[in-house]
Amino acid sequence: MVSKRRLGASLLLLGLAFVGAFHAVAAIAFDTGLASVGAGLAGVSVLSLMAVNLPALGEGDGSGDE
Numbered sequence: 001m002v003s004k005r006r007l008g009a010s011l012l013l014l015g016l017a018f019v020g021a022f023h024a025v026a027a028i029a030f031d032t033g034l035a036s037v038g039a040g041l042a043g044v045s046v047l048s049l050m051a052v053n054l055p056a057l058g059e060g061d062g063s064g065d066e
Contacts, residue, residue: 009052017045
């Protein structure tokens with residue numbers, strides 16, 4: 001079961017990733033030179049999303065042989 005805190009963090013980071021991707025595309029389309037900001041935000045958000053959703057050490061891998 002996923003906790004509400006983990007779900008909230010995942011939704012927040014997913015939203016930030018979409019904002020970063022949109023910002024990068026818009027920066028390229030309008031030639032503002034700030035595409036790296038959007039790409040960086042999207043990258044950090046995706047990495048944080050992966051970190052939030054990976055099981056912590058010691059929680060088990062869900063295989064049932066604990």
